[in-house]
Amino acid sequence: MLDEFWKKLTTFLNEVCLNLGPETLSYWASCFKLGLEDEDPRRMYRPIEYLRSLINTHATGNTFLETSRWYLLQTITNFEWRVPSIWCSINEQAKELLDHPYKAIRERITIVLSLSLTFDVTLPNGQSTRHPDVNQFIDMIRVRLQQAIEVYEKTPLANVSGQVVEIDPEARKALNFIETVIQLHTHLFSKCLQPIKKAIIRIFPYLCEIESIVANDDFIRKNLTITRMCVAMTYLHKHFMEELIEQLEQVCSSPKWHARRAA
Known part of the structure; x- marks a missing residue:
């Protein structure tokens, strides 16, 4: 009986999600949030799986609907660390x-991603191992960030031919990625219980390297300053401090850094 009911309810919810609007989104988010609140995730696996499936759908071209799906997905945070496989x-x-x-x-994806990394913490009896690993994730981001920097530096974002301005798609993707990494880094510090990891220290030089790339965009440049300040304002254990100093020395010895200072 419950399976039959959920099948009918899924049809209804699909219709709801296809017709979300600015006036109704917050109400449906509250509906899911309150419906999942203080519940055992083992008994709520159907709505949890439904919410997770919202991001499986193909792109619709409707920015609001796609953003709304990620917004609704955030209601899974009610279960915190208790749904590691979902995270x-x-x-x-x-x-x-x-x-x-x-x-x-x-922007919505960066919030959800930071939430998925929130529960990678060191516990009194050892390291949490069932949740997404922050070090592995940030190291992957660092590699992709280096690639994005190389693409952007080699390819001009805009080519002007007469009165026509052409935006290079690869350079645009690279800049999108760089901007997203900056936002994600900031969200990690605002949402994670233990934001400082070795990988966060390792990616810091790249956050310095991209300064020249975002120099002409006031909004991104301001966010970059904020995200680097997050590291400066965080309590660091001795071994993290030593590693950060090594990374800062690497930044200061970089030819790019000296070129920017000379300019």
């Missing part, structure tokens, strides 16, 4: 969309 699944999907063409969707 891992979300993390795997979201990390492939960091260069999404629509800024609003990228």
Whole structure:
């Protein structure tokens, strides 16, 4: 009987999600949030799986609807650390969309991604191992960030031919990724219980390297300053401090850094 009821309810919810609007989104988000609140995730696996499936759908071209799905997915945070497999699944999907063409969707994805990494913590009896690993994730981001920097530096974002301005798609994707990484880094510090990891220290030089790339965009440049300040304002254990000093020395010895200072 419950399966039959859920089948009918799924049809109804699908219709709801296809017709969400600015006036109704917050109400449906509250509906899911309150419906999942203080519940055992083992008994709520149907709505959890339904919410997770919202990001499986193909792109519709409707930015608001796609953003809304990610917004509704955030209600899974009610279960916090108790749904590690769901967080891992979300993390795997979201990390492939960091260069999404629509800024609003990228912003929502960074919030969900930071939430998925929140529960990678060191416990008194050892390291949490069932949740997405922050070090592995940030190291993957660092490699992709280096690639994005190389693409952007080699390819001009805009080519002007007469009165026609052409935007290079690869350079645009690279800049989208760079902007998203900056936002994600900031969200990690605002949402994670233990934001400082070795990988966060390792990616810091790249956050310095991209300064020249975002120099002409006041909004991104301001966010970059904020995200680097997050590291400066965080309590660091001695071994993290030593590693950060090594990375800062690497930045200061970089030819790019000296070129910017000379300019």
